[in-house]
Amino acid sequence: MSIRHGIIALLAEQDMHGYQLKVEFERRTGGTWPVNIGQIYTTVQRLVRDGLVLPAPGERSDDRADVERFTLTDAGRAQATVWWSTPVERGAPARDELAIKLALAVTAPGVDVRDVVQAQRTESMRALHDFTRLKAAQPQTDDLGADLAWSLVLDHLVFDAEAEVRWLDHVEARVARASLHPRPSPRPTDDPAAGGAGGGRARRRSGAPPPGGRRR
Amino acid sequence: MIAAPDSPGLVGPVVLSMKMAHRTHGEGATAVHALRGVDLEVRLGELVAVMGPSGSGKSTLLNLAGGLDTPTQGTVTLAGAELSAMDPRARARVRRRSVGYVFQDFNLIPALTAAENVSLPRELDGVGTRPAREEALVAMAEIGIEDLADRFPDELSGGQQQRIAIARALVGPRRMVLADEPTGALDSAAGEDVMRVLRARVDRGAGGLLVTHEPRFAAWADRTVFLRDGMVVDTTGGASGPESLLAGGGRHRGDR
Known part of the structure; x- marks a missing residue:
């Protein structure tokens, strides 16, 4: 799962530093997806690069990155709104x-x-x-x-x-x-050169219609 | 990261035991073998789920367990009494004293209050009205619904009615509950509430046999027994360790 949107959503509530983001993220998702602090910082850096996040003003501390707080830009805030209002894409099923x-x-x-x-x-x-x-x-x-x-x-x-x-x-x-x-059991494709367009895929496995629906 | 709790409750003596139970309907070429040699044991504090496709023998198993039917071969022992060796009258007596049923559609009597519904089996046992009511209130308190005592079924939600049915099934000396699709008429959250109550009640000292086709509810049991063609083909849930949980739990596909 991308933690990018998680971080944006958390920063939309309040400014946080890296460790706080890690703790909040884990607490708010029931401790199911532990993240390491490295992942948090890498992601935050990308968000800074993309103009969605800024170091919070007045909180700079040059040698201690772990106390640096981050805040959302206006673009970041817009992203948070878009995320809440857009469904998560099912996309193509993972190869199961x-x-x-x-x-x-x-x-x-x-x-x-x-x-x-x-x-x-x-x-x-x-x-x-x-x-x-x-x-x-x-x-x-x-x-x-x-x-x-x-x-x-x-x-x-x-x-x-x-x-x-x-x-x-x-x-x-x-x-x-x-x-x-x-x-009759289907035979493997016997054409050894099969590799061209439409190869083995075109072979129908069965003439049966698709399953009718859920049982109950 | 997450420790799996041990199986809840302490497991006590055997309440229900089936040994090589067969049930055949008819004879010769037209014989139908509903059950073919089922071994099953339920102890106090244990909830056992039975799953299987239609026609796999689930109903027959439940009927044998409750003494409504007898095996054509093998034995069924309920609360220490071997049902298969008894005449119908004696069997009915054991059945009445030892088991209670929970059905998909609650089967409460609409003209009786919750407490009256729960005390009814005790009154049929011959216990007086007042002690029967006291036992009913105890059975209801056991699952935390004593506040519903004077309500009528049509004033209650499905989940509440089913909890009353659970109290009724285990009123008085009854220690074995046979539940046939108890969540079938309930939505997901109410179904879960009912399973939580059934689980807790069994943990406090009862045996439970649960027939369901919903894996999510079967998972509340200590064990799930799969029937196919009248035979137990598999049993799951007995022993499992925390190592399988969440962290690195194998084939998770959610990660994208």
Whole structure:
């Protein structure tokens, strides 16, 4: 995650020096993303270079960079506003090892997809149990504050792990259904020179329509 | 950075035990094997979640656990009594005294107050109205809802109604709660509140068997058992260490 926007958002509240930024950043995100002080200074320097941040006037102390306070420029303030009002881009999905692994497992000879799914689900459920134990140990809070921030960050991990488990359930169900209607297994592309435009990608894997929707 | 707390609560004696439980409906070529040799144990202080696709045997498992049905092979022991060896009357007696149910749609009686709903099973047990009410108030206090005692179900939120159902399931001598999709009718935050209450109640001395298809709620259990085609194919959640948490927790994709 970029800490650039985090720093801008914090400086929009008040001027801070580097160490303060580090502490505040960690506290406000529930301690989930520790940052080192080097990252903070590198980022602040870039923000200064880009004209978004300035050393706070009257706080210069030539030999002690760690007490130097920083303040936002007008451009920096505008950036903070833009950040809050713009959604975080989903962008292209990251290349997910699990998705790749299962896609290959479906067509790999001698691999039982159900076993691959089960092994992964065990691991994802284990993570989910661990996150939930942390939640359970946390006193429940309805106050806006650091405890709530931390609990929402944990929830994000919980929902993320759950989405994976649900997807695995879905894979299992689709594979089970497909194995009732076996079709000739697709052969690897046999053209050794395949590398030109439209290579192996054009090959359709199945005539089945896309999944109909979420279960429930 | 973050230490994982130990599994909460102390684990006590076995409340429910299934050994090589089979349940077959019908015979011969048309026989349906709903369960094929399930071993399962729930101790006091333990919450066990059961997950699996439709038709995997979850409902059959719950029915056997609660003594509503008996295995065609193997044994089911509830609160020290072997249900599979009992006649239906004796089985019903054990069932009534030992287990309570929590359902997706709460199943509270609308014409009765919360406390009356909770005391009803005790009155059916033959306990007088006044002691039954006292036990109901104890069961409600156990999960922190005694202030709802005189409210009617339609004055309460879904989450509150489900908490009353949990109190009712564990009123009096009952030490085993069977929960069938207890969060199914609740939104995410209310569902979590209910799981928190169920978890805490079990920690204070009850056994729990939870059927759910939502992994997020199953994760509140000590263990999750996966059923497939009537067999336990996997169990997770038993032992895990803090090393897996957050810090360097492997395959995190959030980092961009």
